[in-house]
Amino acid sequence: MVNRIGATPLLALDGIRKSFGATHALRGVSLNVQAGEIHALIGVNGAGKSTLMHILAGAETADAGTVLINGTPFRAANPLEARRAGIAMIYQELSLAGHLSVAENIVLGCEPARCGLLKAKTVAARANEALALMGHSDIDIHAPVHLQGIAQRQVIEIARALSSGCRILVLDEPTSSLSVNDIRKLFDLLKKLQTAGIAIIYISHVLEEIKTISGGYTVLRDGQVAGSGATEKVSTDELITMMSGKSAELLFPHGQRRPGEVLLHCKNVSGHPLPRNVSLELRRGEILGLAGVVGAGRTELMRILMGLDKPAAGTITVAGQHGWKPAGKRLSQGMGLLSEDRKNEGLALKLTLADNMTMSRLSRCGRYGTVQPRRQYNAAVQLIGRLDIRTTGPAQKVQALSGGNQQKVAIGRLLFHDCDILLLDEPTRGVDVHSKQQIYRLIDALATGKNDGKPRAVLLAGSYLPELLGMCDRIAVMHRGKLGQAKPAEQWTEHELLRATAGAQSTVTKTRDNDETTEESS
Amino acid sequence: MNKPYFNFRLMLKNSALGPFLGLIGIYLLFAFIAPASFRSSANLQTMARQSVIVGMAAIGMTLVIISGGIDLSVGSTIALTTVIIAALLQNRQWHPAAAALGGVLAGGLTGFITGTLITRLRMAPFIVTLGMMLIIRGAAKGLAGEQKIDAPMSALNNLLATRPGWSWPAGVWMLLGLALLxxxxxxxxxxxRHVVAVGSNPETARLCGIRVALVRVGVYTLCGIFTGMAGLMQFSRLTVGDPTVAMGRELDVIAAVVIGGGSLTGGEGSIFGSLAGAMIMTVISSGCRQIGMANWIQEIVTGGIIILAVGLDRLRHRK
Structure with missing residues (x-):
């Protein structure tokens, strides 16, 4: 069963390419994993890790390149085929049927039965066997899955993968919501699986973990392999250098900024459970960067500031008014949020550009509670010109636009609302290079106030570090819900930022977050 | 390794015990305030008999709701079944058992069509069954020539009658037997288990190789068959085929399932819970009638019970 190193790799990806429209997510990526190897896949957000794994799992199809399993070409058309070929993905959002028992989840889809009648004893035996193999006999196999903790669920999902004959196991950020104790248990488990000859691909942002657990590594950057080899022969710093590299394509406009009065002030703000004890100060005429990996708590902080979620503790002061206020009040105070989730949250996709851009302040389009479509239309025409949106006109539905143009519509709403305080969450996610450049220029113009002589305050959250370094006046790093000290952008290097966002040098902190994180590849 | 197969705490948490406690509570309440006639065994039997039609359909509806669907065509299917049974008895001179089987299978066929439409066209069950509700009702009226079809008296009319030797009507026993099955x-x-998995998390079910569409078609077909059984009971009570009977009955059936712990988002529900739900509604209407409460109060009380039952269920789940 155990395939010795040196023989054909159990999994070989070769020259994988994938584009989404104008964005090249993968540009010829190769990756080899031996049976019984734990292979780390590393890269910043948007480097292409998720896309690569989606291709392996059959959720996406590659434009070019080959996948070999044990030397045989393989192309999964859907997740089920990949599973049948022995590839199992364990995503951050675990995929279990919560109403079924632990044992039933483990045998789901391949239940032992005679004439359609479940063999209860065989089900129990197989579930016990799978759990015992993993050293988790403590889990009650008859209890429903929704009563299990997150660490147990992860174990159950791995058990299901094993009992369905999986040979290649992909773990996507498996420790992001585990406590230290559970992380240790998970690592013990992975080592057991390793000796059983399973090939494991381990995706993580936490470099310390990678050094502990993995035998080989592959670093992805901008859709290409930036380095690979044996983990013991590489230092954390070298890994960070490979991850960051240089990105010369984009120019970051940085006009003359004159920070003025404090518009937004928050002290010791905590959420449920993120963020933790965050304090910050945002002035008119500056861009404050909020760096952090997906799931660090940036979005949660912004939602609290905007009044979408209530904080568990802390004080917030906006434009001299104290206390947490709901979103309607925040909007009238001149605060606006650009959501990271454009499609579900940021835009009403089935409505027109004109409706979307005027939605937050319809009072500008009519009097006494009326809305004049003509005024909406005119406002939209003006914004379309200013933002250079490629559209057939204000009456077009937003869902027909490309990602970059949709994002411009979302920004257009903030402009129409005439916001003073802009909370921008991943403003260039899923946006093509050309539109990115335009969005950067626009953000800079808002902060300097060069178009209308009125500088705005901008809080810019992102995981793409060159963007933050290029655009911001000050940057603070968020890691597992905690916000570090904001320092002038010149005092940061990309290397240091990456180190801080990955939580390097700090030991793994004991946390039990419930991150709802999805990484988008662009 | 050796874990007890029965875990009492879990059984409490997952069983239909809540609705049964509710049923007992409401029964005792009326037993206390209503006249003695309410407590008589004859009345108990009457209430059981009255619950049979809704209860039969609720067995099928429970399956549909557990799988994450809904079926609004139940009332129409009951009417169609009574019409078909009456027509087979009257016009074709079929043996009563064969006519009953024909009616039940016709119900199954409508369920099969509904399930196929939902899975093939990938349409929302609410919409498809809303359409089927009108189509089946129309078909029943057309088949019956827009009037009641008389049928000769047969053994079918005794399904809900008390017979000497049988302490309870045969229909009640059939309901309990089928519910147990x-x-x-x-x-x-x-x-x-696949029905539960599909309702709990359809994506996971697909990933695990479950043929989700097939499961759904099976569930709707079964629902049709049980609705056909409900139609048979309805015919037994009416003794004629009536295309306008059971208007809006689907809502009683859905209410029974929901009171019994079914979740409209799928994954949850219990067949005996749904029977308890059906009984709760019968006890309320019978009790209210016997203490001389107006019809409108009964309706308000039943509505309140539905909301209360689901509210309690939410509270239970929050832990």
Missing amino acids: MSLVLRYTVFG
Whole structure:
């Protein structure tokens, strides 16, 4: 069963390419994993890790390149085929049927039965066997899955993968919501699986973990392999250098900024459970960067500031008014949020550009509670010109636009609302290079106030570090819900930022977050 | 390794015990305030008999709701079944048992069509069954020539009657037997567990190789068959085929399932819970009638019970 190193790799990806429209997510990526190897896949957000794994799992199809399993070409058309070929993905959002028992989840889809009648004893035996193999006999196999903790669920999902004959196991950020104790248990488990000859691909942002657990590594950057080899022969710093590299394509406009009065002030703000004890100060005429990996708590902080979620503790002061206020009040105070989730949250996709851009302040389009479509239309025409949106006109539905143009519509709403305080969450996610450049220029113009002589305050959250370094006046790093000290952008290097966002040098902190994180590849 | 197969705490948490406690509570309440006639065994039997039609359909509806669907065509299917049974008895001179089987299978066929439409066209069950509700009602009226079809008296008319030697009507026994059978199917067969898996998380079910569409078609077909059984009971009570009977009955059936712990988002529900739900509604209407409460109060009380039952269920789940 155990395939010795040196023989054909159990999994070989070769020259994988994938584009989404104008964005090249993968540009010829190769990756080899031996049976019984734990292979780390590393890269910043948007480097292409998720896309690569989606291709392996059959959720996406590659434009070019080959996948070999044990030397045989393989192309999964859907997740089920990949599973049948022995590839199992364990995503951050675990995929279990919560109403079924632990044992039933483990045998789901391949239940032992005679004439359609479940063999209860065989089900129990197989579930016990799978759990015992993993050293988790403590889990009650008859209890429903929704009563299990997150660490147990992860174990159950791995058990299901094993009992369905999986040979290649992909773990996507498996420790992001585990406590230290559970992380240790998970690592013990992975080592057991390793000796059983399973090939494991381990995706993580936490470099310390990678050094502990993995035998080989592959670093992805901008859709290409930036380095690979044996983990013991590489230092954390070298890994960070490979991850960051240089990105010369984009120019970051940085006009003359004159920070003025404090518009937004928050002290010791905590959420449920993120963020933790965050304090910050945002002035008119500056861009404050909020760096952090997906799931660090940036979005949660912004939602609290905007009044979408209530904080568990802390004080917030906006434009001299104290206390947490709901979103309607925040909007009238001149605060606006650009959501990271454009499609579900940021835009009403089935409505027109004109409706979307005027939605937050319809009072500008009519009097006494009326809305004049003509005024909406005119406002939209003006914004379309200013933002250079490629559209057939204000009456077009937003869902027909490309990602970059949709994002411009979302920004257009903030402009129409005439916001003073802009909370921008991943403003260039899923946006093509050309539109990115335009969005950067626009953000800079808002902060300097060069178009209308009125500088705005901008809080810019992102995981793409060159963007933050290029655009911001000050940057603070968020890691597992905690916000570090904001320092002038010149005092940061990309290397240091990456180190801080990955939580390097700090030991793994004991946390039990419930991150709802999805990484988008662009 | 050796874990007890029965875990009492979990059984409490997952069983239909809540609705049964509710049923007992409401029964005792009326037993206390209503006249003695309410407590008579004859009245108990009457209430059981009255619950049979809704209860039969609720068995099928429980399966549909557990699988994450809904079926609004139940009332129409009951009417169609009574019409078909009457027509087979009257016009074709079929043996009563064959006519009953024909009616039940016709119900199954409508369920099969509904399930196929939902899975093939990938349409929302609410919409498809809303359409089927009108189509089946129309078909029943057309088949019956827009009037009641008389049928000769037969053994079918005794299904809900008390017969000497049988302390309870045959229909009640059939209901309990079928409910027990389907509870076991749901718990101990691959199909049953797949129904729960599909309702709990359809994506996971697909990933695990479950043929989700097939499961759904099966569930709707079964629902049609049980609705056909409900139609048979309805015919037994009416003694004629009536295309306008059971208007809006689907809402009673859905209410019974929901009171019994079914979740409209799928994954949850219990067949005996749904029977308890059906009984709760009968006890309320019978009790209210006997203490001389107006019809409108009964309706308000029943509505309140539905909301209360689901509210309690939410509270229970929050822990």
